[in-house]
Amino acid sequence: MRSPSVFNFYRPGYVPPNTPIAAAGLVAPEMQIVLETSVVGYSNFMRSAVPNGLGSGSPRDIQPDYTAERALADNADALIDRVDLLLTAGMMSADTRNLIRNAVNSVTIPRPTRRLRARTA
Secondary structure, three states, rough: HHHHHHHOOOOOOOOOOOHHHHHOOOOOOOHOOOHHHHHHHHHHHHHHHHHEEEOOOOOOEOOOHHHHHHHHHOOHHHHHHHHHHHHHOOOOOOOHHHHHHHHHHHHOOOOHHHHHHHHHO
């Protein structure tokens, strides 16, 4: 447990095959531990954590607070601006904004769904 570098565990020249990383001539040693099962596991974990929080018990120990996001739920662009600020420091790509906008706008606006729109964003 006293490894002098992460390369004790990862090959430093690893290039994930058939990826944009390989096409760009880059290396990504950390991708050696990314497998289909770990990606799906993380997706499932986040699918539960975003709406329900984290921890044990009922309610869970750490609960998400989407109050500010719910206040913006009627305006998809304002909601996306907030998500952009909080999660990407204002560096969200136009393609990602469009994907999120389409997902948010697919949720209808009656009041009970403001929470769902915020969680979707």
